[in-house]
Amino acid sequence: MDATHNEALTAWMEEHGYSSNSLARAANTAFEHLTGKPGRYDGRMVRKWRSGLVRWPQEVTRRVLEDVTGVSAAALGFAPPKRATPAAPSPQEDPMHRRTFVVGFTTAVAAAAPGRASPRTIGMSDVQRLQHKFASVVASDHRHGGQPGIEQQAASLAEEALNLQNSGSATQRVRSNLYATAASFRSSAMWAAIDGRRYQEAVGHMREAQSLAELSGDQAIKFRIWSHAGTLYRHMGRPADARAANDVARNLRITRRDPLFASLGMARQMAIQGVAQERRGLERTFDQAQEAIGRAGQDVFRPVWLLAFYDDAELHSLALTAYLAIGDWSTAEYHAHRCLAALRPHMRRSRAIASCRLAHAQLAQGDADTATHTAIAVPADAATQHPRVSRMLQEFGAALRATAPNSPCTRSWTEHTATWRATA
The missing domain is CATH 1.20.58 (Methane Monooxygenase Hydroxylase; Chain G, domain 1)
Structure with a gap:
């Protein structure tokens, strides 16, 4: 029998904005949810469905399509092959067609009933x-x-x-x-x-x-949440839990498909290594994260949250965090300068945090004057309204008073912070 174009499937795809390739991707996702194995559908297979070359897909494919579209395979224009035996029901009496007809008729009557609103799509x-x-x-x-x-x-x-x-x-x-x-x-x-x-x-x-x-x-949002969980546990002083959570993120398939996700996972691992005082592995992890970010192409669709913040500046920011944690002040200062030079203009919070960390690294190396100048440059709104920035500057002031209690820079810092309190 000659193939007949599947008008129902074609109409559904057009209505919902699917191309052959995007429907294949959605089908692969649904197949994996259903079976636990990667799907192998592609645009060519979808075109066979649309052209009518495939009149009745295999059962698992029918279930996949029903999961993706929310309607039955019959409603998508697919029909089982007619049986050759006389006892086979005619198409008019096919139980599937009868069920489809009855459900469709009942839905139409319900929708037409006076005073009953149609369900929103x-x-x-x-x-x-x-x-x-x-x-x-x-x-x-x-x-x-x-x-x-x-x-x-x-x-x-x-x-x-x-x-x-x-x-x-x-x-x-x-x-x-x-x-x-x-x-x-x-x-x-x-x-x-x-x-x-x-x-x-x-x-x-x-x-x-x-x-x-x-x-x-969604693999991307799973990565974001587990990666954030690693950061949460790191800030709570629980490096073992932080590593476990970040490992979940790093082991997701998306890190194998997209080097930018792999790079972020390794960069955050580096910050965890710093808290855990694992000095030996830091340089190697940074190199791996930098190599991965260098392989990340620009012509790949990525979520807005990732594109909004992860770049070379964030990589150096996480390296700065790690080297501060282990007390390698000069390397921390190097990464701070690299971070600040690469930060995009809208990253105001990140600039304030990196400046605070730079001030700590400079003070720890004995350069109180430069460190104070760096800390004073932090905007007042960030210094007074952002909890992390406020705490880092309080810690900086305490360290400054401990190392240079009677110096001019300490007096300058005291006067500067007094203006924050006056305007708060």
Whole structure:
């Protein structure tokens, strides 16, 4: 029999914005969720479905397509082969067709009933609207960082994404994206709490984010959450837990597909090595992270949160953290200067943190004048409103008074901090 073009599948793809290749990718994800093994669908196979060359895919493929689209294989235009035996039911009496007809008829009657609203269809446009809000949260975090308002806004938007899940019908692709978006918001709330040193709140956000990420199946957001978990435990002084969490992130498949994720995983591992006083491995880990970031191409789709912050500046920032932790002050200062030179203009919080760390490294080498000048250059709003920056500057002042109690630079620092209190 000649192949007949599958109009139903083609119409569904056009309505939902799928190309042959993107549907193949979605099918591979669904196949892996279903079987635990990587899918092997490609654009050529999808074109065979559309052209009618494949009239009735294998059972596992039908289940995959139903998971992706949210409708039955029959509704997608596929039909089982007719049986040659006389006892076989005619197409009009095929139980599958009868069920499809009855369900469709019942749905149509219910939709037409007076006073009953049709269920809302949630689409990718709804997801994109939330993702635009997520980009704003990321931008706000890089300008201010650690603020309870950012944490609360991100948590509220996570709930908005979850409420949208329950407000209507959606395809498997849309639902996965909604869960991933909710997990992204919750992980931003987690990061704001970490940055603000509100660690118990961060733990609560982490648990919510991990559950949502599992529901989404999104490798990138899983990486972000587990990598943040490593940072959380590092700040809490629990290097063994930090390493375990970061290892989960580093062992995800996405780190093998994209060198930029691999580089970030190794860079954060380096910071954990510093807290654990593992001096020997630091230089090697930095070299591996730098080599990986050098292999990361520009023509790869990556999430906005990764592109917004991870680059050479962040790599040197994490190296600065590691070398400060082990007391290698001169190497820490080198990485601080490299970080500050490479930072993008909008990274105000990161610049303040790197400047504080540079001041500590300079003071530890006996250069109190230069260290004080560096610390004074930290903007007043960051010094007074960002918890991590405030604490680092308090520690700097204590160290300065201990090493040079009667020096002019100590008096300058005391006068400078007095102006913060006066304007606070």
